[in-house]
Amino acid sequence: MLNETAVAVLEQTSAAEPEKRIRDRSATERAILTAAKNLLAEEGFQNFGINAVARRAGCDKQLIYRYYGGLDGLIEAIGADLGNWVKDRIPEDTGGMFLLTYGDLMERLALLFLEALRDDPLMRRIVAWEVSENTEQVRRLSEARSKALGQWLDRMRGSLTPPKGIDTAAVNALIFASIQHLVLSAAAGGQCAGLVLKNAKDWEKAATALKRLVRGVYG
Amino acid sequence: MLNETAVAVLEQTSAAEPEKRIRDRSATERAILTAAKNLLAEEGFQNFGINAVARRAGCDKQLIYRYYGGLDGLIEAIGADLGNWVKDRIPEDTGGMFLLTYGDLMERLALLFLEALRDDPLMRRIVAWEVSENTEQVRRLSEARSKALGQWLDRMRGSLTPPKGIDTAAVNALIFASIQHLVLSAAAGGQCAGLVLKNAKDWEKAATALKRLVRGVYG
DNA sequence: CCGGTCTGTCACCAATCGGTGAGTAACAGT
DNA sequence: ACTGTTACTCACCGATTGGTGACAGACCGG
Numbered sequence: 001m002l003n004e005t006a007v008a009v010l011e012q013t014s015a016a017e018p019e020k021r022i023r024d025r026s027a028t029e030r031a032i033l034t035a036a037k038n039l040l041a042e043e044g045f046q047n048f049g050i051n052a053v054a055r056r057a058g059c060d061k062q063l064i065y066r067y068y069g070g071l072d073g074l075i076e077a078i079g080a081d082l083g084n085w086v087k088d089r090i091p092e093d094t095g096g097m098f099l100l101t102y103g104d105l106m107e108r109l110a111l112l113f114l115e116a117l118r119d120d121p122l123m124r125r126i127v128a129w130e131v132s133e134n135t136e137q138v139r140r141l142s143e144a145r146s147k148a149l150g151q152w153l154d155r156m157r158g159s160l161t162p163p164k165g166i167d168t169a170a171v172n173a174l175i176f177a178s179i180q181h182l183v184l185s186a187a188a189g190g191q192c193a194g195l196v197l198k199n200a201k202d203w204e205k206a207a208t209a210l211k212r213l214v215r216g217v218y219g
Numbered sequence: 220m221l222n223e224t225a226v227a228v229l230e231q232t233s234a235a236e237p238e239k240r241i242r243d244r245s246a247t248e249r250a251i252l253t254a255a256k257n258l259l260a261e262e263g264f265q266n267f268g269i270n271a272v273a274r275r276a277g278c279d280k281q282l283i284y285r286y287y288g289g290l291d292g293l294i295e296a297i298g299a300d301l302g303n304w305v306k307d308r309i310p311e312d313t314g315g316m317f318l319l320t321y322g323d324l325m326e327r328l329a330l331l332f333l334e335a336l337r338d339d340p341l342m343r344r345i346v347a348w349e350v351s352e353n354t355e356q357v358r359r360l361s362e363a364r365s366k367a368l369g370q371w372l373d374r375m376r377g378s379l380t381p382p383k384g385i386d387t388a389a390v391n392a393l394i395f396a397s398i399q400h401l402v403l404s405a406a407a408g409g410q411c412a413g414l415v416l417k418n419a420k421d422w423e424k425a426a427t428a429l430k431r432l433v434r435g436v437y438g
Numbered sequence: 439c440c441g442g443t444c445t446g447t448c449a450c451c452a453a454t455c456g457g458t459g460a461g462t463a464a465c466a467g468t
Numbered sequence: 469a470c471t472g473t474t475a476c477t478c479a480c481c482g483a484t485t486g487g488t489g490a491c492a493g494a495c496c497g498g
Contacts, residue, residue: 023445023494046265046352050486060447065487131403132263132347142408150413170428173414177404178397184350185396189361194369195392209389216435242464242475269456279477284457 029067032057036074041122045129075137082144085123086152089116102162103218109156110175110214111207117183124187127180163218171217182206248286251276255293260341264348294356301363304342305371308335321381322437328375329394329433330426336402343406346399390436401425
């Protein structure tokens, strides 16, 4: 507990410490949103709550209720960015390659997705959240994400015709499921099903196996 | 709030309601453990705590501290059963088939694992827990599980020689990762990467795709 | 200058959390 | 029948949670 003199000393020593929050609603809104995203990315959804976000944003939780209508609205705001995730985090070009076959395409997409997910802690937390809880908020996040992913897949496929006689939707779901679980498991415990995934060499092996898997089905 | 008369009426009407806990330590220990497992299976790890377990077991939380040394010990006790999960939930026989090749084996194991995981809510929650948190307790659970899984794989492989030139460890990790994420995602939201997984027909398609994936790498 | 709106802060609420110390009731050994 | 141990319950602790109402100060239009 600080008394008045102690506070005075603090203010003296720390050079205009007050850091008085200026009256700027949109700036505060942004501060709250980024605080929420960073908090979610770093701490996970376990301790993701009104109090924690407000603490991190350095403002009162009341403002979260006012500006976002509570946690639900805030989560929805996070989800709104998800639509842009693919285009923000995954390069659209083919890396100078010519993708002639569906197999070429899927191999490339799988590797791109693997790296993108590996580099994005927020997205990892969201995916983990999706498989752990079944609340309305999470369902919304999940929907936005899978929709964006599907659109990306369609867009990248372009005019490439998928192979006949193969349920590409199901196969691709399995491929992307494997990537997601691999990355999540690695991020959480450094391994997946006994396969250690820590240094670059480990990931190299995983990528090779992934390529082999994709090439196995799609040639 | 109930007064004495209300309690008396309750006891009268509900036929020896008191359900007086008999003094049987091992029975209480079992009650706590099963309460914990059921709670975890039904509610997930989010609200899994001392109070909730005690409430469900119908005893005082103090007993959990005494008999299990707290939540950690209780979780450890849950993990102790995990070693037997494979043998309890997955049939050992080959279903009358002859598994001649490594591909035959892996296809069979993948399908068995898929069904077993689909039928076990507790195991699903644990897997989801593993990818969501990184505490010491969860790490223990994860370790026990992956160890049991690895032993099962080895045991089922028997004298079958894995194919040369393929990093089976990495490939199998990906295959099992895909199964786990597929099942978790389906259990949580009824779909995975846009692929709806609700009725038996949906799962049939997933199983076919899984077979195709396995056969693609292992022939 | 005055009144109202907007932005932000604070104090407080009931509920729940994990955790502990003390007490009670049933049993066993002598 | 007395004693000590075992099994169990209860009351309480501080901390934290989500949530709300009241208030203070900056700003803006009149």
